[in-house]
Amino acid sequence: MSAAADSLPVVAVRRIGAMTLFLLQVLARIGPALLRPGLIVRQIYNAGARSLVIIMLSGMFVGMVLGLLGFDVFQRFGSEDYVGVLAALGNLKVLGPVLTALLFAGRAGTSLTSEIGLMKSTEQLTAMQMMAVDPVRYVVVPRFLGGFIAMPLLAATFTVIALYGAQLIGVQQMGVDAGAYWSQTQNAVDLHDVWEGVVKSLVFGVAVSLVAVYEGYHADPTPEGVGLATTRTVVISSVLVLLLNYLLTAVFLTTK
Amino acid sequence: MGPSGTAKTTLLRLITWQVVAERGSVQVFGSEVATRSTAELFAMRRRMGMLFQNGALLTDLDVYENVAFPLRAHTDLPEPLVRQLVLTKLHAVGLRGAARLMPAELSGGMARRVALARAIVMDPDILIYDEPFVGLDPISMGVICRLIKDMNEALGITSIVVSHDVQELASIAHDSFLLSGGKVVASGTPEELNRSDIPEVRQFMSGLADGPVAFHYPAPDYREELLGDTGEAR
Numbered sequence: 001m002s003a004a005a006d007s008l009p010v011v012a013v014r015r016i017g018a019m020t021l022f023l024l025q026v027l028a029r030i031g032p033a034l035l036r037p038g039l040i041v042r043q044i045y046n047a048g049a050r051s052l053v054i055i056m057l058s059g060m061f062v063g064m065v066l067g068l069l070g071f072d073v074f075q076r077f078g079s080e081d082y083v084g085v086l087a088a089l090g091n092l093k094v095l096g097p098v099l100t101a102l103l104f105a106g107r108a109g110t111s112l113t114s115e116i117g118l119m120k121s122t123e124q125l126t127a128m129q130m131m132a133v134d135p136v137r138y139v140v141v142p143r144f145l146g147g148f149i150a151m152p153l154l155a156a157t158f159t160v161i162a163l164y165g166a167q168l169i170g171v172q173q174m175g176v177d178a179g180a181y182w183s184q185t186q187n188a189v190d191l192h193d194v195w196e197g198v199v200k201s202l203v204f205g206v207a208v209s210l211v212a213v214y215e216g217y218h219a220d221p222t223p224e225g226v227g228l229a230t231t232r233t234v235v236i237s238s239v240l241v242l243l244l245n246y247l248l249t250a251v252f253l254t255t256k
Numbered sequence: 257m258g259p260s261g262t263a264k265t266t267l268l269r270l271i272t273w274q275v276v277a278e279r280g281s282v283q284v285f286g287s288e289v290a291t292r293s294t295a296e297l298f299a300m301r302r303r304m305g306m307l308f309q310n311g312a313l314l315t316d317l318d319v320y321e322n323v324a325f326p327l328r329a330h331t332d333l334p335e336p337l338v339r340q341l342v343l344t345k346l347h348a349v350g351l352r353g354a355a356r357l358m359p360a361e362l363s364g365g366m367a368r369r370v371a372l373a374r375a376i377v378m379d380p381d382i383l384i385y386d387e388p389f390v391g392l393d394p395i396s397m398g399v400i401c402r403l404i405k406d407m408n409e410a411l412g413i414t415s416i417v418v419s420h421d422v423q424e425l426a427s428i429a430h431d432s433f434l435l436s437g438g439k440v441v442a443s444g445t446p447e448e449l450n451r452s453d454i455p456e457v458r459q460f461m462s463g464l465a466d467g468p469v470a471f472h473y474p475a476p477d478y479r480e481e482l483l484g485d486t487g488e489a490r
Contacts, residue, residue: 119315127312127371130272131326131378132298138329 022214023206025136026144033141043146047108047209051154054107055100059158062095063087063165070166071174080176084185087166092189092197093252096159098245101204104151105237109212112143113233116216117226125217140213147212151205152198159197196252203248204241211237257418257425257449258435259460259469264418267435268386271416272306273297285381302330305375306384311367313359313374319346320355323374330378345373349403365396372403376411383407385417389424397424404428422461426450434460436468 033040070083116139119125125135170176212233219229258264269275270282273289282289284300292300313322323342327333333341346352349369359367368388375383385404389397405428408415419425425432426446434442434449436456442449450461459467475481 122310122315123308123312124314126274127306127308127314129274130301130304130306131329131374132301133326133329 018218019210019214022217023210026141026210026213029134029137029141030145033137033145036142039138039142040145040149043142044150045146047104047112047143047146048150048153051104051107051150052157054103055154055158056161058099058103059096059161060165062099062158063091063162063167064169066090066095066162067166067169067174071170071176080170080174081180081184083166083170083174083176084181085188087163087170088185088189089193091159091162091166092193093200094245094249096162097155097197097200097204098241100155100158100201101151101208101241102238104147104154104204105208105212105234105241108147108150109208109233109237110230112147112209112212113216113219113230114226116140116143116213117219117221117229120217120219121221121223121226123221136217140217144209144213147209148202148205151208152201155197155201155204192252192256196248199252200245200248203244207240207244208237211240257420257422257432257460259420262435263438264420264435265386268306268384268416268418272301272304272384302378303381304384305378305380305382307368307371307375307386307388309387309390310364311359311371313362313367313370315359317359318355319351319357319359319362319370322359322370323377326374326378341377342373345377346370348376348407349373350399363396365392365399368392368396368400369403372400372407376407379411381413383411383413383415385415385419387419388417389419389421397421401428420460422446422463436460 066087067083070086071080074080074082074086116125119139125139128135128138167181171178171181215229215233215236219225266275270277271284271289273282273292276290285303289297289300313319314325317325320342323345324338327338327341343352343355346355349372351366351369351373354362354366354370359370362370388400388404392400401424404415404417407413408428417425417429429446432443432446432449433440434457442452442454442457444452449457452458452461456468458464459469465471
């Protein structure tokens with residue numbers, strides 16, 4: 001194969017094409033997979049409930065930092081009341097979905113990839129095929145759906161905890177008036193901002209879950225192959241989340 | 257039978273259509289494998305059971321659920337009947353008492369016995385064993401050997417066993433085929449293979465270190481490589 005065929009853009013386009021085809025395969029099997037909701041619920045627990053602690057802790061610290069920074073900047077202009085606006089818009093529109101997706105990729109995405117990769121390397125997926133059972137339907141789809149459903153719920157949790165963290169610093173510690181804090185926040189935030197966060201978290205949920213299950217399913221069935229696939233999950237989904245975040249932000253700004 | 261790397265497992269994969277042959281013909285149940293649709297292929301596989309080298313048990317399910325897996329995937333049998341079938345098959349392999357253990361809690365031999373129970377739970381017409389004796393202690397090897405023989409006789413099915421354990425295979429096989437270099441070099445009963453004059457067969461059956469399958473991997477001349485112009489071993 002020529003060097004041009006192995007160049008980064010060609011490899012990237014090929015991978016995007018392969019992932020799109022894989023997504024279509026997954027989507028085509030969602031109907032039959034819904035007949036066994038127990039498998040999906042278990043994956044929501046694995047991807048979602050088990051990521052709760054890291055998401056809540058991170059949300060709290062991010063909110064607290066926003067409270068500190070916001071207070072430091074706004075007090076120079078005598079507008080400390082706007083700390084809540086910064087925290088609310090920053091978290092709802094960007095930090096909540098983006099940081100949750102990045103943490104989700106590191107916590108649940110790697111777990112999905114390595115689990116499916118190890119199932120492949122120990123011939124469990126081949127054994128399923130030999131039992132005339134489709135591994136995409138039984139292994140991939142429940143994990144994809146589990147991640148897709150868990151991600152927005154985690155992003156919502158992150159955002160709520162971050163808002164509380166910002167309030168904790170801004171109002172409780174720095175002494176901003178609670179009434180002014182919340183009324184400014186209420187005036188500045190509208191439904192469009194909430195929708196932006198919801199849509200982003202849904203899109204990131206699809207992106208991270210798809211990358212994780214794709215990389216696991218296509219990992220080389222060796223210890224090294226599974227390790228590389230896990231690394232690729234973090235790298236690809238992180239870059240993808242940041243790229244999609246930029247595109248979605250631009251779209252929401254133009255449609256406001 | 258055949259030495260390592262001689263395409264025994266590849267042959268099994270061709271039979272089960274895990275890999276597609278570039279040339280030639282593979283017929284199972286009287287018809288060509290390659291011409292079947294996906295649905296027909298899955299129907300064919302439902303009539304086959306396969307035992308993998310390491311058992312390939314689903315690690316997130318316990319022993320009971322592993323054996324029940326094909327039943328749950330392909331049938332709508334009521335739970336009492338599933339339970340009866342699973343416990344019957346587990347009893348046949350001597351592991352009814354291990355039904356609630358997880359795969360990680362099983363020894364290599366036990367894992368293969370559970371995999372065997374799973375392979376027979378749909379009452380297949382053909383059972384395929386890929387290196388069933390690898391890495392087992394003599395007791396577990398004897399147990400698996402006995403089970404293969406018993407299953408074959410009790411269920412009246414065809415068993416295809418791929419292995420390089422001459423003694424074990426000789427004790428259970430009605431017919432054997434010796435593969436070497438991707439080709440069948442001899443066939444017959446194990447006794448006939450033992451009497452064969454074909455060099456590949458003699459080397460394999462007697463476990464000789466050198467012969468048609470060379471001890472040394474192909475390499476440049478030894479003297480030249482050690483004492484070459486550079487004076488350095490490459």
